[in-house]
Amino acid sequence: MKKLFVMAAMMVASATAFAGDSDALKAILKAKTYAEAEALVKSNLGSLASDAEKAKAYNKLVDLAMAQFDAQSTIQTENQLAKQMGKEEKPVDTKLMSEMAYNALVAGLECDKYDQKPNEKGKVAPKFASKNAQRLWLAPRNTLVNAGQDALTAKDNASARKYWQLFTESDAAPMFKAQDREAQKPFFGQVARFAAIFAYQDKDMAKALELADVAMKDPEEYENALNLKLEILGDGLKTKDDSVKYAENLKGIYAEHKVNGVMEKLYNVLLGLGNDAEANKILDDALAKDPNNFVALADKGLALLQANKASEAIPYLKKAFEVKPDNAIIATYAGTAYSVEAQNIEDAAKKKELYKQAIDMFDKAKQLDPDMLQAKWGYNRYNAYYNYYGENAAETKQAEQDMH
Structure with a gap:
């Protein structure tokens, strides 16, 4: 009897270990186009059996988006050779290429979110992070920069924000932590600041502040990004309570960034609130530290x-x-x-x-x-x-x- 019990337990364990994909996942994995797979993921996400299945489903979206992205990228490469040889060039669907770069990156980030969760044994063993980090970091992300510039030229600020915000935010994704950021240094902060400006124009204050903080990490963009942040925080002040809250925000920023632009705004806000003694102390402390503070x-x-x-x-x-x-x-x-x-x-x-x-x-x-x-x-x-x-x-x- 004991032997039969052990064998039954082994059969249950084996069945669990080798359980096949759910029907919902099978349908997603059979999809031939990105649009078809995306619709299936949206409608069946709750039916997927585990985080591992969700990761696999989103990775399928990455595969399909990258297939379309790579097809247009290949045409671009072929056109460069054709131009050198004086041959006819093929049309490139840059709009499709931009959309697929965006879709691949969004799907990749979702894939990694589930891929990084503990499996049934309680261990984190990502299956897709390394490959997706390699294929999404350079070409698709750089395409987002160009797509944003094209949108800006066309006065399509919504699309410019869409592309540049994803480019900026994806930099902090865990799966990209080991990637080389040297190539993006000359323009990363500027893209982040413009994304912040567009978010501000859309009255998305929380996101605008987040993006401005990212831009401030770039020494070349620090001053402009800080001024933008101050403008965002000071936007729409109507009541004394608004001004008091603004002053508290400025105090926090000034404690971290001892720069004259913040000091002067804080000084003027405190004067406006009637806190003359506190306002004067701001200046006196600055002069004690630097008697030549203009x-x-x-x-x-x-x-x-x-x-x-x-x-x-x-x-x-x-x-x-x-x-x-x-x-x-x-x-x-x-x-x-x-x-x-x-x-x-x-x-x-x-x-x-x-x-x-x-x-x-x-x-x-x-x-x-x-x-x-x-x-x-x-x-x-x-x-x-x-x-x-x-x-x-x-x-x-x-x-x-x-x-x-």
């Missing part, structure tokens, strides 16, 4: 000038101009601070000296921006000349002419 110097000086504290503003604005002596706007503000301070004191000699310093700064602004395209130095400069030289002096008359 943005912090300029913002600190302008805030003091607007608060009618010209004497306190002067050192910051003067230092800011020393850091960036090509900035006509800061030269103008520095000159204005000297003029305002001159008006606030009674000592005639000191007053005259302050107006002289104001004139020096205004003259530098005029030299840098003679047509006042950015810095509106005209009237304030004339006023400083008037108070220093007198109403009828030739210098004052010339300063008046310079306003026009």
Whole structure:
């Protein structure tokens, strides 16, 4: 009796180990075209017996998509030879090629999702990851880059986003972790940033932020991608609660990225919320770390000038101009601070000296921006000349002419 029981147990184990494909999977594996197989996968996914079967089904989609992709790719190669030999070239269906590159990659990622799950023995033993990583990494993904550019040229932003977003996101897929990324370095960050822009235009804020974060990892795209992220986060602020949330987001970003663009936005948002002390501390901390931080110097000086504290503003604005002596706007503000301070004191000699310093700064602004395209130095400069030289002096008359 014991012997019969053992034999029965062996028969059950054997039947389990060698169980055939389910009928649903068999139907998918018999499909001849990608469209047919895709429809079967969509309608029968829940009927597939295991994660292994689902992986096999999606791998079938990869096979069929790649067959169509490779057929068009082969024509392209043949056309290159035909062109060299002066022979007639065959038409290439670039739209089909792009779609199949996209479909193959999507199916490959789904295949790998199920392929990486533990089998009936609790072990992860992927069957398709290596092959799919090799055949999907270069040609299909690079085709997505070109397809996105073609879509952009045709003003089809939806398709451009579709191709570029998949190109960007697929980079982080586990099955591609061992692939060489050197070839995509020159353009990967830019593609990610454009994908983020399109997601932002579609009001898909969460995805836009994800893609912007990816683009920020590229040193060449870091600044533009960071500015995009700040714009996305600051979009549609309507209530105080929105601004408070925005300020908290900026604090988190500034803690990670100590850059002036984030600092200045955070400073201005905190001022707008009435958190003056916290806002000023942002600038003071930045200046403690770098006394020549132009943005912090300029913002600190302008805030003091607007608060009618010209004497306190002067050192910051003067230092800011020393850091960036090509900035006509800061030269103008520095000159204005000297003029305002001159008006606030009674000592005639000191007053005259302050107006002289104001004139020096205004003259530098005029030299840098003679047509006042950015810095509106005209009237304030004339006023400083008037108070220093007198109403009828030739210098004052010339300063008046310079306003026009």
